[in-house]
Amino acid sequence: MKYVNEYRDGALARDISAAIAAEVQPDRSYAFMEFCGGHTHAISRYGIEDLLPANLRMIHGPGCPVCVLPVGRIDDAIALARRQGVILCSFADLMRVPASHNGSLLKAKAEGADIRMIYSPLDAVRIAESEPNREVVFFAIGFETTTPPTAVALKTAVAKGLGNFTVFCNHVLTPVAMRAILDAAPEPGMPPIAIEGFVGPAHVSTIIGMEPYRSFAEIDRKPVVIAGFEPLDVMQAILMLVRQVNEQRSEVENQYIRAVTSAGNRKAQALCEEVFEVRDDFEWRGLGVLAASALKLREEFAAFDAERRFAVATVQADDNPACECGAILRGQKKPVECKLFGTVCTPETPMGACMVSSEGACAAHWTFGRFREHQARQQVKPPRRLQSAS
Amino acid sequence: MSVDGPTKAYRRKLDIRRGRVDMSHGAGGRAMVDLITGIFRAAFDNEWLNQGNDQANFPTPNSARMVMATDGYVVSPLFFPGGDIGSLAVHGTINDVAMSGARPLYLSASFIIEEGFPLSDLKRIADSMGRAAAEAGVPIVTGDTKVVERGKADGVFIATTAVGAVPDGIMLSGDRAVPGDVVICSGSLGDHGVAIMSLRANLEFETSIQSDSAPLHGLVADVLAAAGQQLRLLRDPTRGGLAATLNELAQQSGVGFRIDEDAIPVKPEVAAACELLGLDPLFVANEGKLIAVVAPEGAAALLAAMRAHRLGREAAIIGTVVEDDQRFVQMTTSFGGGRIVDWLSGEQLPRIC
Amino acid sequence: MCLAVPALVTQLLPDEMARISLDGVTKTISVMLVGDVQPGDYVIVHVGHALAKIDADEAEHTLALLAEAAALGEAAVEERRL
Numbered sequence: 001m002k003y004v005n006e007y008r009d010g011a012l013a014r015d016i017s018a019a020i021a022a023e024v025q026p027d028r029s030y031a032f033m034e035f036c037g038g039h040t041h042a043i044s045r046y047g048i049e050d051l052l053p054a055n056l057r058m059i060h061g062p063g064c065p066v067c068v069l070p071v072g073r074i075d076d077a078i079a080l081a082r083r084q085g086v087i088l089c090s091f092a093d094l095m096r097v098p099a100s101h102n103g104s105l106l107k108a109k110a111e112g113a114d115i116r117m118i119y120s121p122l123d124a125v126r127i128a129e130s131e132p133n134r135e136v137v138f139f140a141i142g143f144e145t146t147t148p149p150t151a152v153a154l155k156t157a158v159a160k161g162l163g164n165f166t167v168f169c170n171h172v173l174t175p176v177a178m179r180a181i182l183d184a185a186p187e188p189g190m191p192p193i194a195i196e197g198f199v200g201p202a203h204v205s206t207i208i209g210m211e212p213y214r215s216f217a218e219i220d221r222k223p224v225v226i227a228g229f230e231p232l233d234v235m236q237a238i239l240m241l242v243r244q245v246n247e248q249r250s251e252v253e254n255q256y257i258r259a260v261t262s263a264g265n266r267k268a269q270a271l272c273e274e275v276f277e278v279r280d281d282f283e284w285r286g287l288g289v290l291a292a293s294a295l296k297l298r299e300e301f302a303a304f305d306a307e308r309r310f311a312v313a314t315v316q317a318d319d320n321p322a323c324e325c326g327a328i329l330r331g332q333k334k335p336v337e338c339k340l341f342g343t344v345c346t347p348e349t350p351m352g353a354c355m356v357s358s359e360g361a362c363a364a365h366w367t368f369g370r371f372r373e374h375q376a377r378q379q380v381k382p383p384r385r386l387q388s389a390s
Numbered sequence: 391m392s393v394d395g396p397t398k399a400y401r402r403k404l405d406i407r408r409g410r411v412d413m414s415h416g417a418g419g420r421a422m423v424d425l426i427t428g429i430f431r432a433a434f435d436n437e438w439l440n441q442g443n444d445q446a447n448f449p450t451p452n453s454a455r456m457v458m459a460t461d462g463y464v465v466s467p468l469f470f471p472g473g474d475i476g477s478l479a480v481h482g483t484i485n486d487v488a489m490s491g492a493r494p495l496y497l498s499a500s501f502i503i504e505e506g507f508p509l510s511d512l513k514r515i516a517d518s519m520g521r522a523a524a525e526a527g528v529p530i531v532t533g534d535t536k537v538v539e540r541g542k543a544d545g546v547f548i549a550t551t552a553v554g555a556v557p558d559g560i561m562l563s564g565d566r567a568v569p570g571d572v573v574i575c576s577g578s579l580g581d582h583g584v585a586i587m588s589l590r591a592n593l594e595f596e597t598s599i600q601s602d603s604a605p606l607h608g609l610v611a612d613v614l615a616a617a618g619q620q621l622r623l624l625r626d627p628t629r630g631g632l633a634a635t636l637n638e639l640a641q642q643s644g645v646g647f648r649i650d651e652d653a654i655p656v657k658p659e660v661a662a663a664c665e666l667l668g669l670d671p672l673f674v675a676n677e678g679k680l681i682a683v684v685a686p687e688g689a690a691a692l693l694a695a696m697r698a699h700r701l702g703r704e705a706a707i708i709g710t711v712v713e714d715d716q717r718f719v720q721m722t723t724s725f726g727g728g729r730i731v732d733w734l735s736g737e738q739l740p741r742i743c
Numbered sequence: 744m745c746l747a748v749p750a751l752v753t754q755l756l757p758d759e760m761a762r763i764s765l766d767g768v769t770k771t772i773s774v775m776l777v778g779d780v781q782p783g784d785y786v787i788v789h790v791g792h793a794l795a796k797i798d799a800d801e802a803e804h805t806l807a808l809l810a811e812a813a814a815l816g817e818a819a820v821e822e823r824r825l
Contacts, residue, residue: 001662001766003749003785003797010652010726012809017726018816038746047727091790119593119667120791122773145747149792152775203747206787206795229747231725232809239812258802259749259787259795268776268794368729371718595770662766666788668746 003258007230008046016235017051023242029055031194032241033331035178036201037064037359039227039234044368046231052238059331060361062177063201065141065170066093067329067353067360068284071317073170074099077139080168080310081105081113087131089124090139092117097356100317121153128157128165137306138167145203147171147295148268151275154297154304166306169296172282174204175212176293180284182220184330195331197241199234200226202256209264213252221250228256275301283316285353286329320344325352328361335362336373342366404428409509416503416537426535429513430501433520438496438531446531451495451555459486460551468515468545471585472600473677475548476519481605481677482628483550484528488607489624489680491562491614492554497523499533499550504543515546526605528552560614566622567643571711572689574682576609576696577602577704579632580660583674588663595666599659604678609701613682616695620688626680631673633731635681636719646714649731651724653708673734683711747789749797752782763788 024030034040040060043049049058062068074097081088088105095106095117109115114134118124121138128136140150150167157165178198186192200213205226213224223244227237237255244251254260275298282294297305306312319325323345324338335341335354345351347363354362404424414421431439438446463479473481480497487494499519503512523530530550581602588597610624627635632654636647656671664671678701684692689707696702714720719731750763752774759775763786774780774793786793 001658001665001749002751003802004665006806007809008725010724012813013726015813015816015820016809018820019812020816022816022819045729046723046725047729048725050727051725120772122791145789145794148776148794149773149790152773152792203787203789203794228805233805236805236809236812255805258797258799258805261795265776265795267778271776367732371716371720371728371730374716374718595768597768599768659767662768665748666750666765666768666770 004230007228007232009232012232013051013235016232016239020056020235020239020242021053023239023246024053024056025246026055029057030196030242030245031057031059032197032199032238033059033061033181033195034199034227034234035061035063035174036199036204037067037357038202038229039199040064040361040364041359042229042231042234044364047368048231048234049369049372051235056238056242058238059195060328060364061181061198061331062284062287062329063143063174063204064353064357064359065143065146065172066097066357068172068177068286069094069097069141069170070283070285071099071319072283072314074105075103075317076312076314077168078103078105078108078113080137080306080312081108081115083135083310085133086135086137087114087116087127088137088139089116089118089127091141093357094139094141098350121149122156125153125156125160125162125165128162129160132164134164136165137310138165139170140167141170143172143174143201143204144207145201147272147276148207148265151268151271154275154301155271157304158301163303166304166309167297168306168312169276171276171295172284173278173293173295174201174208176290177284177287178213178216180287180290180293181330182216182222184332187327187332190332195222196245197223197225199237199241200224200252202227202229202233202259205254205256205260205264207265207268209260210252210254210262211264217250217252223250223253225253226256226260228259274298285319286326288326319353320351323352325354325362328354335365338362342370404509406509406513411503411505411507411509411512411537413505413537413539416535422535429509429516430533430535433513433516434523434530435520436529436531438529444532446496448496448531453555454558455556457487457490457492457554457556458551459483460549461486463548463550464544465586466544467586467589468511470589470601472582473603474515474518475546476515477522478601478603478677479548479550480519480522480526480528480530481603483552484526484605484607485626485677485680487552487554488605488610489562489626490554490556491560491610491621491624492556493611494526494528494552494554494607497528497530497550497552499530499548501533501535502543502547503535503537504545505537505540507545512546522605526607528605557614559619562621562623564623564625564639564642565644567639567645567683567711568622569645569711569713570686571622571683572686572707573636573647573649573709573711574684574689574693574696575632575654575706575708576606576680576682576702577678578655578657578660579627579676579679580656580664580671580674582677583631584660584663586675587667593667595663597659597663599657599663602676602678604701606678606680606701609680609696609699612695612699613692617682617684617688617692620685621692622683622685624680624682627676629675630734631671631675632681633672633719633734636731637717637733639683640714640717640719643711644717646712646717647709647719648712649709649719649721651721653706655704655706672731747787747794749785750788752780752784752786752793754782755780761793763793
């Protein structure tokens with residue numbers, strides 16, 4: 001695959017790993033956060049941790065829209081799906097997310113709710129067109145990457161004059177979440193997290209460009225390097241962050257120059273501006289309520305807003321009290337430091353946000369990386385004693 | 391009595407072109423006999439079925455042990471590139487028997503058909519099964535037909551059972567892998583699952599990928615001849631893909647696996663389709679591939695024997711068996727780092743994130 | 744963040760749609776979000792939409808930078824050996 005395989009070259013990886021090892025200063029440590037769940041997935045799936053020096057730690061951020069979606073909103077979607085005549089269209093990622101009362105979209109589907117998995121928001125529009133006697137609700141989630149496709153779907157529905165298509169909007173904003181991470185109070189009794197820089201999201205940045213990250217670099221003095229999606233992209237971005245830290249620079253740099261421009265995608269931005277406005281506040285699983293962090297449909301599109309049409313009144317639902325997702329999403333704890341990890345909480349029976357999606361820090365560690373603890377323990381085991389003959 | 395003998399009872403021919411299965415076809419009366427004769431017996435055509443009994447009888451094979459396997463087939467869509475529910479039902483159960491090292495001998499086939507199912511589709515499926523059985527040399531000697539009301543079956547469900555004879559001295563089993571053994575895969579992974587997914591509503595991508603559905607007993611016979619006692623086990627990575635198979639074996643044998651991502655054969659188009667949908671080929675179903683675990687001394691001969699067979703041309707050594715009290719299947723990624731290949735959580739679904 | 748793949752645009756279709764191909768796997772997607780796409784261009788595809796065009800020159804440049812970093816790494820390893 002062009003523009004894919006070249007950036008997965010194992011030989012280059014080994015050499016860049018050596019370059020990073022050569023440039024880190026041995027007498028200090030480095031801690032960077034990759035904000036985006038897709039990067040978390042890439043780091044785990046390719047085993048990039050094995051290629052980084054011991055004094056460089058990657059902290060997994062909350063950029064996973066499935067992970068940060070509060071349980072109350074899934075409950076709302078299930079309630080919508082259960083309504084007479086409604087077809088709920090959802091991305092497959094959401095089907096297994098646990099909701100209240102041990103429910104999920106998949107279980108609701110098994111109980112008879114008409115829930116359809118789609119690949120693109122336009123599929124939902126097509127379904128609305130072909131089923132004029134049914135109400136089609138599109139369960140929209142995602143950061144700024146996925147928002148423009150929802151906008152396109154809405155404009156298409158308007159153009160076709162569809163009266164049976166609505167969007168249940170849960171789009172969220174990246175810079176606000178990054179701000180929340182930096183402003184997060186440390187866990188009681190723990191030192192503040194020392195995030196020294198961010199690996200910035202690849203595809204969110206194709207839309208929003210580089211500007212929104214400037215304040216983190218210039219005011220908080222946290223360098224941001226926007227990285228492409230492939231493992232070599234991530235490693236190069238880490239190298240660029242190490243250099244910035246060593247040289248005491250703090251800039252927004254773009255490693256993903258083949259797809260991200262400084263201004264971003266103006267057409268997509270304008271379309272989103274036309275269709276959406278910022279909510280006063282929105283609850284994020286693990287991060288609490290954040291002001292100006294999410295989007296809703298503008299008044300002009302009220303007829304296509306599922307929340308208005310169906311009078312959705314979201315009830316806040318609490319996570320398991322032992323769940324450490326909050327601290328993990330903020331980068332203050334690691335998955336293995338949560339009592340529920342691997343016992344009560346696994347990908348089959350996820351207790352909290354970080355385990356439900358394959359990009360969540362806990363799911364990624366469980367699925368790809370949990371052998372490392374055992375490896376580490378094995379190295380410390382004393383050599384086996386030979387049985388004596390007597 | 392007329393000169394021609396007893397009066398033949400009037401039999402209306404099945405309207406294969408436009409007719410549909412209805413409840414009378416499952417009632418045990420004339421209509422059912424017509425269906426069975428016109429569609430199934432015509433397609434399967436062998437001495438056992440032609441006897442017209444409710445069971446098939448045959449002599450005990452010359453073998454100390456026999457093997458029996460059964461499987462249900464509920465695939466949707468019924469027809470897909472490279473096969474259909476019928477050929478799949480023949481290949482899949484033959485393969486279950488073949489994985490024990492046994493020579494598959496006979497098949498039975500049970501059909502649960504939805505009221506309203508087109509006879510033309512049923513004939514297409516039956517003909518495909520007949521061809522698959524004939525090509526494999528394993529006749530469908532007995533069967534059953536039931537019809538259920540509209541909405542109670544997804545067109546048609548098929549269950550097949552196969553019996554086979556295990557050659558003396560052969561004892562393949564999932565608990566026989568030991569550290570040091572070599573793991574060999576017979577060919578490219580992910581073809582079947584991707585071929586099926588390409589037809590799912592709301593995914594709709596076009597690809598030339600075909601299901602790899604095939605009977606593996608010929609390949610198995612060659613493998614047994616080449617590796618003999620050094621062969622520990624065979625397993626076909628169907629639902630859940632290679633990941634499920636290796637994790638099952640790790641548990642059964644009480645070992646771990648170390649595999650090399652670069653060594654695992656995956657067709658570029660399959661890789662591309664998985665990329666597009668956010669799937670991992672390691673978890674995608676295969677219907678014409680097998681995994682062999684062999685003692686290291688037998689690996690070279692086994693690999694050569696596989697590659698000499700039509701269904702094993704792309705066979706490759708993909709890893710080794712190791713001691714691992716955690717039973718991990720660990721993989722060195724093409725990138726050089728390490729990861730585990732875990733069980734799949736539920737069904738693999740395409741993702742946006 | 745979001746799963747997106749680079750794919751080749753093979754054909755433009757009406758209503759701001761296009762055919763793309765990824766190693767022989769083809770699909771119809773929307774190009775409404777990217778102005779001025781031509782067959783032969785590569786685009787980043789996410790949930791059935793093209794989000795951005797891939798700049799071939801910048802892609803080359805990235806590979807050159809990667810090679811440069813790799814060379815530094817190789818040199819560092821050599822140095823340690825000596």
